[in-house]
Amino acid sequence: MKKNPVIPFAIIAVIGVLLVIVISAVGIGQRNDIADEGNDEATEEESQDGETSDDPEEIFESNCASCHGADLSGGAGPDLTKVGSDHSEEEIHDIAVNGTGSMPPGMATDEEAEVLAKWLSEKK
Template structure:
C-alpha cells in the first residue's frame, strides 16, 4: 500500500516539474528568456525559486559538484525522480551553463 502511494506521489511531483511546456510539447519560452527565467518557469516547482530545493535537490552550489555537460545530461535524460527533457535545445544549454556557474 505504501509503495503504491509513494509511486503516485512521485508521478504527481514529476508532472508538476514539467509545467512550463505548452500543449504542443515545445518549451513555453520564446528563446528570448534568460536562463534564470527559464529555470523559474520550468524547474522552480521542484528545485525552489531560489534553488533551495523542494521535491528536487538544492542546486545553489551545483556547479561545484557537476560540470555544465553533466548538468545538461541530467536535464536531457532525467533520473533520480527527475523527468527527462523538462527543457530542451538552447534553453537547456543556457540553464546548464547558468547552473554550472553556481558554486
Template structure:
C-alpha cells in the same frame, strides 16, 4: 464524501504534473521571437535563469534551495555544464528527461554551472 476525496486527489495530482511540465506556451512564443545580433554572457545567464523560473522552480525552489527536487545552489561545484545538461536531457531520479530542451536546456545548464 468519497468522491470529494477522489476529486481532490485528482486536482492535486494534476496541478503537480502541470507545475513540473512548466506549461510551454510562453516558452514556444519566446522561441519564435527573432534573435538579437548582440549576444552577451549576461543575456545568456538571464535567459537561463528565466527558463529556470518557468520550468524548474516548482521542484528546486525559488532560491535553488530544493523542495521536491534537490537543492541546486552549489550544483556547479558538483557537476560541469555538460553534466548538468546531461541530467536535464536524460533525467535523474524522479526528474523526467527533457523538461526543457535545446537552447533553453543549454542556457539553464550554463547558468546552473556558475552556482558554486
C-alpha cells in the same frame, strides 16, 4: 389545521441539490476555459518568439522552480545552490535533457538546457 414540518425541509433539500448541480456545471465550464486559456497563451508565446528564451532565470522559473525552489534551495528536487561544484556544465545539460533519478526527461529543450547548464555550472 396542523402543518407538515417535513415539506419545508424537503423543498430546501431539493433546492440545495439543484444549486450544487448548477454550481458544479458552472465550475466545470470555468475549469475548461482556464485550461484552454493557458494553452492559447503558450501557443501565442511560441508563435511570437519562435525561439527559446536566453534568460536562464526565466527558463529556470518556468521549468525548474516548482521542484528546485525559486531560490535554488530545493524542495521536491535537490538543492541547486552549489550544483556547479558537484557537476560540470555538460553533466548539468545531460540531466536537464535526459533526467535522472526522480527527475523526468524532457524538462527543458536542448537550447534551454544549454543556457541553464552554463548558468547553473557557475553556482559553486
